Amino acid sequence: MNSSIEILKRKIETFTPELAEAFIRIVDNLDTTPKSNVPQFQLDEVLNRIQFHSENSKTKLDFFKSIAELEKICA
Structure with a gap:
């Protein structure tokens, strides 16, 4: 290189x-913007969830449930 x-x-x-x-x-x-391997629709979904939970602070984030599901998929 x-x-x-x-x-x-x-x-x-x-x-x-x-x-x-x-x-x-x-x-x-x-275009020097770093590209992500994560599809845009998944990034949008995460952004929507963060915005929802920011606006509705009494709801619980399902972060640990999502991590558990991801671990099952990757295992």
Whole structure:
């Protein structure tokens, strides 16, 4: 990996100013947001549960029940 980075650095150093500007614009447009392996619908479900329990503080979170179910699935 380090050798690939060094090669890329050397190539970038030889760019003309115009090419460097274009490269910067391309890199700035790249999506650098870390991606999660968790499907979006599951993230949405967790967010909805957190919001529900925040608004209804007398309800109990089923966190430990969910963990127990997850352990069964992963066992």
